[in-house]
Amino acid sequence: MKLVDSYMFLDELRNLIYKLLEFRDSVREEGLELIPLRIGTPLVRYGFISMLKGGVIMDVTNEEQGGIAEDAGAVGVMILDKLPYDVRAAGGVARTADLNVIVRVMETLTIPVSAKCRIGHAEEARLLEEIGVDLIDESEVLTPVDEKAHIDKWMFKTPFVNGARSLPEALRRIYEGASMIRTKGEPGTGNVAEAVKHMKLVNRDIATLRGYYMSGDVEAIWVYCKENKVPYELALLTAKLGRLPVVNFAAGGIATPADAALMMWLGADGVFVGSGIFKSSDPEARARAIVLATSYYDDPETVVEAQKMVSEKASMLGIDVRTLKPEQLMQVRGE
Amino acid sequence: MVKVGVVALQGDFLEHLQLLKELRVEAIPVKSIKDFNGLDALIIPGGESTTIGFLMRVKGVDKAIVEFVESGGVVMGTCAGTILLAKSVKDRVVGDTGQFTLKLMDIAVVRNAFGRQRDSFIAKVMVEGVGEIDVAFIRAPAIVEAWNDAKIIAYIEHPATNRVGAAAIEKNMLALAFHPEITKSIAIYNYFLDMVKR
Known part of the structure; x- marks a missing residue:
């Protein structure tokens, strides 16, 4: 295309846009409201996540397990193939x-339905949004397809949850558009040790940032951001709040009511239970017991x-x- | 001074407590029967109605709420709270849910009436006696019917449902299908606190 041609093309394009704007204004003058409902805004996503607080989201593989989870008082289910x-x-x-x-689980349950997609697999995420999943977990439990970058989660109306082992990892995920964070733990082990370790690491980093903020040491926050590859605005917000700026659930190895209550004491806003319920031999009672212990974690009598x-x-x-051998660890996937 | 309790079993009770504190109202979380002492009003917050319904029955909080309302205490339900107050509950997709509710208000609600989370929205709603407020509908229920003393005081126009109820009042009970705490709509809280003074 010659230079003159491209100028003419741009001119045509400008005319078209003007026409569209005129049309829009004429529609407004006729009194037709275009879209009065604001859908999929960050506040709408945050609002949904906020309703999950104090609850338990349970991993299920089919609608029977989903039914058990709903009857036990789960605030949501997470559907996995295995x-x-x-x-x-x-x-x-x-x-x-x-x-x-x-789809079958969504048709039988009234509580929110979440599902996992692979790290970096934006198309799986788009499919999950298209069929109407309420929350998407970009999860290290599945095999990552992109070792370098996570999904750009700002492009979606559906809220995302991401795993994190440390505060910098959590803040990077929030920067990419995650509406919710969960500790990674070590999935499928039934051992809460790693979840405890990660939750404490996050808490200590927050306490450090808070300390810098309270003593007015902005330089120290800059250095923290540089060393940990974290956006300054999010680190500052965390320092001001003294907690993660989004809802934070515990996950990875929670198997008993006491595990759940422990994670709540460590500052989790709720818990994900993976294999802990349906790999036990008393799933119905255990699901109810974990829901109860999560809500009443600060009342030892009820946790007993x-x-x-x-x-x-x-x-x-x-x-x-x-x-576990280093190559068997899932928590190191996607930092 | 008015003392307001917020049922703190599950859901976004902290947002309600925070807003009440900003309004300089004494507010406490309610998790057991002894927390009802000296309460003037109660909020049942948003969350999962099935979860809160289950937890409520463990420590007898459900019976305490019914007693509280019958003795004239003012109660406000938002979203899940509204479902728990209603006498009749259905789900848009599943149909009869058979779930536990307090059965206090003469209203019928449809759960997830506007669709799933991707359809959740923020919109302006005209509430009788309050005015126009900006509120969030998060997987919200719709109030489809009100009978006897219950009266619908706000409507929402939505492509999935056409015109349905978004708020209802019955004597000392206020049911909201939406979340005023997410958008910080103070006007509805003032209306609720006025109900206590009346």
């Missing part, structure tokens, strides 16, 4: 769950009541994280 424990055992590539199964509802003989056996 529970994290089985993903670990099966090996191979783990992908998003069967869309037919997700909850803990008595389950038998330790029925808990999933679990895996000691120290026996």
Whole structure:
């Protein structure tokens, strides 16, 4: 295209846009409101996540398990093809769950339905949004497709939750558009140790930033951001609030009511339970007990009541994280 | 001074407590029967109605709420709270949910009436006696019917439902299908606090 031609093309384009603007104004003058409902704004996404607080989201693989979760008082379910424990055992590539199964679960449950997509797999995320999933988990439990970058989550109306092992990781995910954070733990182990470690790491970093802020040491916050590859605005907001600027759930290895209550004491806003319920031999009672312990975590009497509802003989056996080889760890995926 | 309790079993009770504190109202979280002492009003917040309904029955909070309302205490339900106050509950997709509710208000609600989370929205709503307020509908229910003393005081126009109820009042009970705490709509809180003084 010659230079003169391209000028003419730009001129045509400008005329077209003017015409569109005129049309829009004429529509408004006729008194037709275009769209009075504001859909998918950050506040709408945040509002939804806020309703989950103090609750338990349970991993399920089909509608029967979904029904058990809803009856037990779960605030939501997370649909997977295999529970994290089985993903670990099966090996191979783990992908998003069967869309037919997700649709069937959505048709039978009244509580929010979430599903996982692979890290960096924007198309799986688009499919999940298209069928109407309420919350998308860009999850390290599935096999990542992009080692460098996560999904640009600002492009979606559906809220996202991402895993994090540390504060810098959490803030990077929030910067990419995550509406919610969860600790990574070590999925499918039935061992809460890693979740505790990650939650405490996040808390300590927040306390450090808060300390810098309270003593007016802006330079120290700059240095923190530079060393940890974190956007300054988000670090400053965290320092001001003294907590993560989004809702933070605990996840990874929660298997008993006491595990859930412990994570709430450590500052979690709620918990995800993966293999802990449906890999135990008393899923109905255990699901109810974990819901109860999460809500009443600050009342030891009630947590005792909850803990008595389950038998330790029925808990999933679990895996000691120290026996896992480095290449078997899921938590290191996508920092 | 007015003392307001917020049912703090699950959901966004902290947002309500925070807003009430900003309005300089004494506000406490309510998790057991003893928390009802000296309360003038109660808020049942948003969250999952099935979860709050289950937790409510564990420590007898459900019976305490019914007693509180019957003895004249003012109560406001938002979203899940409205579902828990209603006598009749259905889900748009699932139909009869068979879930537990307090059955205090003569209203019928449809859960998830406007669709799933991707359809959640913020809109302006005209509430009788309050005026126009900006509020969030998060997987919100719709109030489709009100009978006896219950009266719908706000409507919302939506492509999925046409014109349906968004707020209803019955004596000392106020039911909102939306969340005033997410958009910080103070006007509705003042209306609620005026109900206490009356």
